[in-house]
Amino acid sequence: MKEIYFLRCRECGEKYPNQPQSYCEECFAPLEVSYDYEALRQTTSREAVSRRAFNMWRYSEFLPLPQGFVPSQPIGGTPLVKSRNLGSRLGVKNLYFKNDAVCFPSLSFKDRVVATALAAARRFGFETIGCSSTGNLANAVAAQGAQQGLDTCVFIPADLEPAKILNTAVYGARIVRINGNYDHVNRLCTQIADKFRWGLVNVNLRPYYAEGSKTHGYEIAEQLGWELPDNVVVPMAGGSLIGKIAKAFAELAHLGWVEPKQVKFFGAQATGCSPIADAVKRELPRFTPQKPNTIARSLAIGNPADGPFALRLIRESGGWSEDISDPEIIDSIKLLAETEGIFAETAGGVTAGVAAKLIHQGRIGADETTVVCITGNGLKTTDAIAADFPAMDVIEPKLDAFEALLREQLKETVNT
Numbered sequence: 001m002k003e004i005y006f007l008r009c010r011e012c013g014e015k016y017p018n019q020p021q022s023y024c025e026e027c028f029a030p031l032e033v034s035y036d037y038e039a040l041r042q043t044t045s046r047e048a049v050s051r052r053a054f055n056m057w058r059y060s061e062f063l064p065l066p067q068g069f070v071p072s073q074p075i076g077g078t079p080l081v082k083s084r085n086l087g088s089r090l091g092v093k094n095l096y097f098k099n100d101a102v103c104f105p106s107l108s109f110k111d112r113v114v115a116t117a118l119a120a121a122r123r124f125g126f127e128t129i130g131c132s133s134t135g136n137l138a139n140a141v142a143a144q145g146a147q148q149g150l151d152t153c154v155f156i157p158a159d160l161e162p163a164k165i166l167n168t169a170v171y172g173a174r175i176v177r178i179n180g181n182y183d184h185v186n187r188l189c190t191q192i193a194d195k196f197r198w199g200l201v202n203v204n205l206r207p208y209y210a211e212g213s214k215t216h217g218y219e220i221a222e223q224l225g226w227e228l229p230d231n232v233v234v235p236m237a238g239g240s241l242i243g244k245i246a247k248a249f250a251e252l253a254h255l256g257w258v259e260p261k262q263v264k265f266f267g268a269q270a271t272g273c274s275p276i277a278d279a280v281k282r283e284l285p286r287f288t289p290q291k292p293n294t295i296a297r298s299l300a301i302g303n304p305a306d307g308p309f310a311l312r313l314i315r316e317s318g319g320w321s322e323d324i325s326d327p328e329i330i331d332s333i334k335l336l337a338e339t340e341g342i343f344a345e346t347a348g349g350v351t352a353g354v355a356a357k358l359i360h361q362g363r364i365g366a367d368e369t370t371v372v373c374i375t376g377n378g379l380k381t382t383d384a385i386a387a388d389f390p391a392m393d394v395i396e397p398k399l400d401a402f403e404a405l406l407r408e409q410l411k412e413t414v415n416t
């Protein structure tokens with residue numbers, strides 16, 4: 001059987017066979033996986049997908065997987081949670097959280113992209129895999145690399161959160177800490193991929209990696225009852241996820257699985273690293289790279305590879321982009337936890353806080369259906385909020401001590 005997918009240049013359209021390559025030789029623009037949708041239509045249906053286990057592999061036909069691929073882990077399939085409290089507090093009726101903070105196996109949406117990248121890595125015969133990472137990607141590569149028995153080497157900026165480093169080391173991955181920010185790390189990885197026969201998931205395997213993000217989008221549509229939302233609010237680092245959610249929605253509409261709809265795409269960034277939001281807000285034709293300085297390390301990419309495409313998508317969809325400060329990120333993490341019982345990492349604080357801002361600005365309407373993408377788990381970035389939660393008093397294991405404590409607390413609440 002002929003393969004139904006191949007690589008294609010996003011700018012000039014030049015086609016390439018499947019291979020570990022991420023840039024067009026003609027114009028140096030990024031390559032993307034394209035599909036023969038007429039062939040795809042013959043191989044799958046909404047009904048067939050609905051009968052499968054609820055994880056990302058139920059959409060296997062839409063992914064660039066080798067023939068005969070057998071998944072080894074149930075990745076994705078995360079909850080879409082309807083807001084019970086935050087939506088009414090903000091004055092909107094249909095607010096949802098797509099909660100990849102509980103993605104299996106490493107608690108971020110990066111599990112999805114690593115799943116498709118490693119399938120490609122095996123197909124191309126790489127024995128060593130790796131990545132340049134702002135944290136979550138290293139976690140996901142290390143976890144799945146260990147499970148698949150691959151030699152794993154990840155490259156990270158030296159100042160990453162300790163929990164993200166530990167969450168990589170525990171799987172036995174080799175870790176190379178670089179004195180520099182993500183953009184320096186990524187540049188080094190491009191050179192390494194040229195020189196060594198290694199499969200770096202977001203470098204030479206990037207087209208295959210990025211396709212995994214589409215499953216976040218398919219799941220949203222299916223969980224809304226095979227309907228597209230009016231708005232999605234998506235955190236942006238390299239700017240890939242936002243475009244892949246759009247691609248997923250467009251594919252489902254093209255195949256007739258959902259009614260076509262003009263979904264507005266809203267990109268969320270931290271003010272301390274907001275090249276895309278800055279370009280949207282100042283209506284610039286292209287973004288200016290920035291030097292990141294924010295607690296939202298997972299989004300701290302100052303020169304986003306897919307930034308130009310994210311910018312175009314946000315504009316053409318009728319959406320917008322906003323950013324919030326580090327103190328606002330912390331407040332938003334707490335607000336999301338207190339109102340919805342979801343503990344997100346700093347990137348989730350960014351998304352929730354930006355969603356609130358867009359609602360206040362009137363860019364997101366009260367009667368519209370809005371999905372806020374929560375992409376990583378709060379347990380990985382506890383250092384960002386630890387100072388807000390000092391240790392509480394210790395009492396003796398005696399009833400009168402407890403009653404005294406209660407009286408004390410009552411006094412405090414009366415006084416404040």
Ligand SMILES: *Cc1c(COP(=O)(O)O)cnc(C)c1O
Binds near residue numbers: 108298
């Ligand atoms: C990587 C990452 C993102 C952004 O992904 P891009 O596709 O690079 O824009 C968002 N949230 C979290 C938690 C991430 O780790």
Ligand SMILES: [Zn+2]
Binds near residue numbers: 009011014024026027
């Ligand atoms: Zn090209």
